[in-house]
Amino acid sequence: MANPTNPTDRVAPRIPTQAEKDALHNVKLNSYTVVPTNVSPYGTVTATWNVTVPDSAFEIVISLNGQEVAPIGTKTIRVAEQRMNLPLAAVINDPPLPFASRILKTAIVTVNTTDCQEERLPTSAVTGPLKDAMDAAFSGGGNFSLKSGGSTVTAGPDGLVDIHVPITIDVPDWFDADMDIHIQLTITGANGHVFVAAPVVDPQASFSLLSNLLSFGCSDAVSTAMTKMAYAFLERIVDNELRPAVEQQIEAQVNFFTTLFQNNDPQHRTFVMTSLIFSANEGLLITACPQAT
Numbered sequence: 104m105a106n107p108t109n110p111t112d113r114v115a116p117r118i119p120t121q122a123e124k125d126a127l128h129n130v131k132l133n134s135y136t137v138v139p140t141n142v143s144p145y146g147t148v149t150a151t152w153n154v155t156v157p158d159s160a161f162e163i164v165i166s167l168n169g170q171e172v173a174p175i176g177t178k179t180i181r182v183a184e185q186r187m188n189l190p191l192a193a194v195i196n197d198p199p200l201p202f203a204s205r206i207l208k209t210a211i212v213t214v215n216t217t218d219c220q221e222e223r224l225p226t227s228a229v230t231g232p233l234k235d236a237m238d239a240a241f242s243g244g245g246n247f248s249l250k251s252g253g254s255t256v257t258a259g260p261d262g263l264v265d266i267h268v269p270i271t272i273d274v275p276d277w278f279d280a281d282m283d284i285h286i287q288l289t290i291t292g293a294n295g296h297v298f299v300a301a302p303v304v305d306p307q308a309s310f311s312l313l314s315n316l317l318s319f320g321c322s323d324a325v326s327t328a329m330t331k332m333a334y335a336f337l338e339r340i341v342d343n344e345l346r347p348a349v350e351q352q353i354e355a356q357v358n359f360f361t362t363l364f365q366n367n368d369p370q371h372r373t374f375v376m377t378s379l380i381f382s383a384n385e386g387l388l389i390t391a392c393p394q395a396t
Contacts, residue, residue, distance in 0.1 A: 124203070126161050131157075136210075141212070145394050150167060152172075152177075153175050154191070190206050190209045191206070192205060219390060221391075222389045223389075226383060226386050228387050230264065241254070241268055254266060254268040254269075263288070264288040264289070265287055266286040266287070269284075286301060290349070291379060292353070293379065353387070356387070370393075375393075375394055
């Protein structure tokens with residue numbers, strides 16, 4: 104067995120030994136069934152298996168879809184993916200090294216998406232309200248003012264929303280400062296939930312060259328301090344106000360369409376959003392499917 108305290112052992116590729124292969128080969132699959140093999144979105148399947156694990160110098164465990172299970176058992180699994188593989192495997196686990204395994208059998212379950220519905224909205228359904236909110240938030244007067252043209256909010260790929268807010272800050276007893284507030288949001292959704300993250304919150308303050316010269320170079324230090332304070336303030340605003348507001352706005356759209364789909368459905372089944380895609384090319388694409396009854 105490898106020495107777990109040796110970093111090289113933890114990262115080195117590992118190939119199962121012949122003894123491990125022989126031990127896994129002796130594991131006997133008596134039966135494995137998954138029913139049904141075709142379900143409605145969010146439907147469930149029942150997996151039943153019976154495996155004989157012989158005595159071995161190794162600790163052999165059985166795993167179903169990557170989760171350790173008893174050699175004999177039954178399990179109910181909810182299926183949300185359009186096509187789901189459910190492998191039953193015999194595993195020799197030897198931490199911290201990668202484990203050796205043998206796939207005993209794989210069952211494939213497909214989801215019937217025939218009755219799923221889609222609705223597509225333009226990117227402006229997201230970027231328009233965001234720009235209005237940004238312009239309103241930074242046009243309230245006080246010691247700062249929004250520059251001409253206001254904020255820019257643009258959609259990118261893979262759920263990205265890029266936001267720039269240019270403002271001028273009136274610093275008492277000092278020179279006016281420019282600040283560019285840069286925020287990036289990512290928008291995704293699945294299984295009835297909308298997720299909005301903020302991977303970038305970046306305010307940058309700067310003074311003109313003239314102010315830096317007249318203040319004997321102190322403007323750089325002041326702008327750095329302003330940037331740090333603005334970052335802490337904006338991070339709280341983005342986490343506590345902006346992200347929840349965007350999530351609520353999109354969830355309202357999702358709820359509107361899932362209710363519409365249910366009302367238009369001959370069986371009046373409950374629809375749940377299965378995926379939400381936002382991009383410059385796709386706009387806001389909402390896919391909803393009826394729940395299994």
